[in-house]
Amino acid sequence: MKTQTPARTNKKQQLLDSALTLFVNQGIDATSTASIAKHAGVANGTLFHHFPSKEALVLALYKSIKQDFALQIKPFQLEANQLKQQAKQVWDQAIEWAVINADKQQFCLQVSQYHQLSSQVKAQVLAEEFGYLPLLIDFGQRHNIIANYPLQLMVDNAHGQFISSSMYLTNHPELVQDTLHREAIFEMFWKAFSL
Amino acid sequence: MKTQTPARTNKKQQLLDSALTLFVNQGIDATSTASIAKHAGVANGTLFHHFPSKEALVLALYKSIKQDFALQIKPFQLEANQLKQQAKQVWDQAIEWAVINADKQQFCLQVSQYHQLSSQVKAQVLAEEFGYLPLLIDFGQRHNIIANYPLQLMVDNAHGQFISSSMYLTNHPELVQDTLHREAIFEMFWKAFSL
DNA sequence: GTCTATAGTGCGATAGAC
DNA sequence: GTCTATCGCACTATAGAC
Numbered sequence: 001m002k003t004q005t006p007a008r009t010n011k012k013q014q015l016l017d018s019a020l021t022l023f024v025n026q027g028i029d030a031t032s033t034a035s036i037a038k039h040a041g042v043a044n045g046t047l048f049h050h051f052p053s054k055e056a057l058v059l060a061l062y063k064s065i066k067q068d069f070a071l072q073i074k075p076f077q078l079e080a081n082q083l084k085q086q087a088k089q090v091w092d093q094a095i096e097w098a099v100i101n102a103d104k105q106q107f108c109l110q111v112s113q114y115h116q117l118s119s120q121v122k123a124q125v126l127a128e129e130f131g132y133l134p135l136l137i138d139f140g141q142r143h144n145i146i147a148n149y150p151l152q153l154m155v156d157n158a159h160g161q162f163i164s165s166s167m168y169l170t171n172h173p174e175l176v177q178d179t180l181h182r183e184a185i186f187e188m189f190w191k192a193f194s195l
Numbered sequence: 196m197k198t199q200t201p202a203r204t205n206k207k208q209q210l211l212d213s214a215l216t217l218f219v220n221q222g223i224d225a226t227s228t229a230s231i232a233k234h235a236g237v238a239n240g241t242l243f244h245h246f247p248s249k250e251a252l253v254l255a256l257y258k259s260i261k262q263d264f265a266l267q268i269k270p271f272q273l274e275a276n277q278l279k280q281q282a283k284q285v286w287d288q289a290i291e292w293a294v295i296n297a298d299k300q301q302f303c304l305q306v307s308q309y310h311q312l313s314s315q316v317k318a319q320v321l322a323e324e325f326g327y328l329p330l331l332i333d334f335g336q337r338h339n340i341i342a343n344y345p346l347q348l349m350v351d352n353a354h355g356q357f358i359s360s361s362m363y364l365t366n367h368p369e370l371v372q373d374t375l376h377r378e379a380i381f382e383m384f385w386k387a388f389s390l
Numbered sequence: 391g392t393c394t395a396t397a398g399t400g401c402g403a404t405a406g407a408c
Numbered sequence: 409g410t411c412t413a414t415c416g417c418a419c420t421a422t423a424g425a426c
Contacts, residue, residue: 011391027310029224032419043393048421050391113308115222149379156359157383164355168348184344188352192387206409227401238411243403245409397422408411 012050014040016061024103028058028114055116062111065104066125072097075132080143084194087136088186091162095185098166099176105166133158137193147195154193161189207245209235211256219298223253223309250311257306260299261320267292270327275338279389282331283381286357290380293361294371300361328353332388342390349388356384 018040022031033054037047051057073093076086098105111117137154140146146154165185168175175181213235217226228249232242246252268288271281293300306312332349335341341349360380363370370376 025310027224027308029222030310033421034419044420045394045422046392052421054420110308113222113305115220115225147379147382149383150376153360153363153376153379154383156363157356157380160355160359161352161387164351165348168351181345181348184342184348185352187342188344188349188387191389192356192383194386228403229401239402240404240412241410247403249402391426393424393426395423395425397420399419399421401418402416404415405413406411407413408409 011040011042011046015042015047015050015057016064019057019061020065020103020107023058023061023110024106028110033057058111058114059117059121062108062117062122063125065101065108066129068101068104069094069097069129070131073132075135078136078139080139080145083136083140083143083145084190087140087190090132090136091186091189092182094162095166095169095182098162099169102166102170105170109163130155130159140193144195146193157192158189161192165189206235206237206241210237210242210245210252211259214252214256215260215298215302218253218256218305219301223305228252253306253309254312254316257303257312257317258320260296260303261324263296263299264289264292264324265326268327270330273331273334275334275340278331278335278338278340279385282335282385285327285331286381286384287377289357290361290364290377293357294364294368297361297365300365304358325350325354335388339390341388352387353384356387360384 015036019031019036022036022039033047034044036057037044040047047057051060073090076089078086111122133155134151137146137151141148168185169181172181210231214226214231217231217234228242229239231252232239235242242252246255268285271284273281306317328350329346332341332346336343363380364376367376
């Protein structure tokens with residue numbers, strides 16, 4: 001794997017960083033490619049050298065963020081007698097990432113409602129995100145720890161709770177370190193799923 | 196309350212209907228005011244007679260939808276010994292509306308990520324939507340039926356589960372009448388909240 | 391790879407007749 | 409209230425020099 005020269009990577013990364021900032025503050029459609037280039041300190045045409053279109057830029061940013069998130073989640077060797085504790089660690093890692101990277105989390109929500117990207121592409125990227133969760137649910141079901149609801153329904157429910165919980169903490173930064181709130185968040189998730 | 200002549204109301208309503216259809220299929224930003232007028236069978240300028248701007252049209256549509264939803268939820272005189280059953284009825288009414296009015300529900304999700312409308316305005320409209328839920332939670336907490344988590348956290352969590360559940364059913368229409376799925380959806384919600 | 395300059399397009403909103 | 413016609417602007421993407 002040949003590493004690109006820093007100079008090359010640099011402007012491309014600056015464009016991605018600026019795009020994220022502006023997208024989150026103004027919305028994707030309301031952010032012009034020209035303003036992204038200006039914010040990144042590069043020329044207008046340079047953006048289209050690195051990304052063939054605005055849509056491609058959005059997709060590249062989306063993929064890089066989902067990859068960043070996936071790296072944050074460190075899977076365990078699942079054990080039945082401490083599954084709840086393991087679930088809490090995974091859950092907390094996910095929440096932690098979303099709160100620290102509130103802008104990235106916000107952008108992902110925007111992308112989910114961005115019609116210029118096909119649902120197919122978005123679903124594909126999203127499926128890779130929570131690949132670990134179905135394993136955990138299936139394991140818990142086989143050991144009679146987790147309720148036998150339909151798998152996809154549970155995955156979607158978990159995703160919904162993840163979004164609402166991380167947004168809640170993002171909107172109330174003073175509560176991020178509050179154990180009462182952090183435990184309440186996980187308890188709701190876990191109780192919904194456990195037998 | 197003086198009723199407007201049908202003719203007057205008609206074109207305005209046609210514009211709102213066409214806007215909803217096009218917004219959901221193409222996204223709000225990607226839908227031009229001209230295409231809305233054309234789809235509604237009225238002239239371009241007529242749209243700006245009824246709505247001073249595109250933004251005002253979006254807001255009017257949003258408000259009318261939230262009002263429509265609120266009318267669907269019929270509150271109960273809460274009783275401690277049948278609170279779960281009452282919660283299920285309210286929950287099912289909400290899910291029912293969202294599935295039947297999938298386009299309206301979808302549009303509301305788009306609005307939540309629509310930066311042209313101020314967060315303040317959106318929050319105000321949203322607060323009126325689920326006004327009944329805090330009452331139910333508070334009642335359940337005082338009768339030791341519902342867990343003592345922070346109120347706003349529970350409201351947000353319920354909203355998140357409502358969105359993910361209704362989307363799940365919308366994406367799997369054949370399951371809408373399936374009692375197994377319908378009960379699993381409510382059980383996850385209720386278990387998350389109950390003591 | 392990066393720049394400047396601009397082509398080409400489509401949009402929101404207005405003006406004014408009926 | 410509804411129409412036609414159009415203005416002015418901002419945007420994506422390209423062309424071509426360096």
